Amino acid sequence: MKFRPSFFLVFLAFALISFLPSCSILNQGKELKTFADCEFTVGTVKVVNIAGIDVSGFSKISDLSINDYAKLVQEAFSKEIDSRLEIEIIALNNHDKRAYISGVDWELYLKDNLYSKGVISKPVEVLPHQQSSFVVETNINLYQIIHSKSLMELLSIIIEKQDAVNLSDLDAVLRVKPWYQSGTTVKKYPGFVRIKL
Numbered sequence: 001m002k003f004r005p006s007f008f009l010v011f012l013a014f015a016l017i018s019f020l021p022s023c024s025i026l027n028q029g030k031e032l033k034t035f036a037d038c039e040f041t042v043g044t045v046k047v048v049n050i051a052g053i054d055v056s057g058f059s060k061i062s063d064l065s066i067n068d069y070a071k072l073v074q075e076a077f078s079k080e081i082d083s084r085l086e087i088e089i090i091a092l093n094n095h096d097k098r099a100y101i102s103g104v105d106w107e108l109y110l111k112d113n114l115y116s117k118g119v120i121s122k123p124v125e126v127l128p129h130q131q132s133s134f135v136v137e138t139n140i141n142l143y144q145i146i147h148s149k150s151l152m153e154l155l156s157i158i159i160e161k162q163d164a165v166n167l168s169d170l171d172a173v174l175r176v177k178p179w180y181q182s183g184t185t186v187k188k189y190p191g192f193v194r195i196k197l
Contacts, residue, residue: 037095038091040089045085045167048084051082051083081141085139086135089133089135103181105118106118111171116138173196175192
């Protein structure tokens with residue numbers, strides 16, 4: 001049988017097509033592990049919404065309307081100040097290889113109890129010996145965080161940034177499970193990365 005170069009080229013092309021996706025998945029697996037091995041710290045923790053009031057653009061307490069303030073007083077008395085919290089997580093890559101993920105599943109624990117959970121479907125890339133960040137957004141009862149402060153002290157911390165929102169009194173821990181997506185396949189890190197807040 002006479003050997004035909006065209007047949008060999010078709011076979012070679014097919015082999016390359018089959019090999020490249022597996023090579024890509026292998027690289028993504030390594031980048032996923034590198035991300036999990038990053039050093040994680042907490043950046044800014046800020047409240048962007050209190051009791052349905054968007055305070056993200058406020059810089060002083062007087063930016064609140066009378067109706068807004070009356071609503072907050074009512075919420076404070078009920079001890080249920082439903083708020084929206086943004087937690088910035090900083091990932092430092094101390095390795096010589098790139099870290100990359102397609103997103104993370106996260107769980108927020110307060111005093112060892114699962115408080116809330118969610119998914120961030122946004123890629124995060126951390127180049128070697130550099131850092132990057134992602135933000136976890138969650139609803140929380142603000143009264144649990146600053147129950148010992150007056151409403152004015154609370155607003156001063158949140159709106160006028162006179163202090164930092166502190167989650168340490170709640171023994172707050174964020175657990176993240178990074179993952180990557182290749183086509184329709186989603187590969188998740190086998191465990192959780194634990195971040196003390």
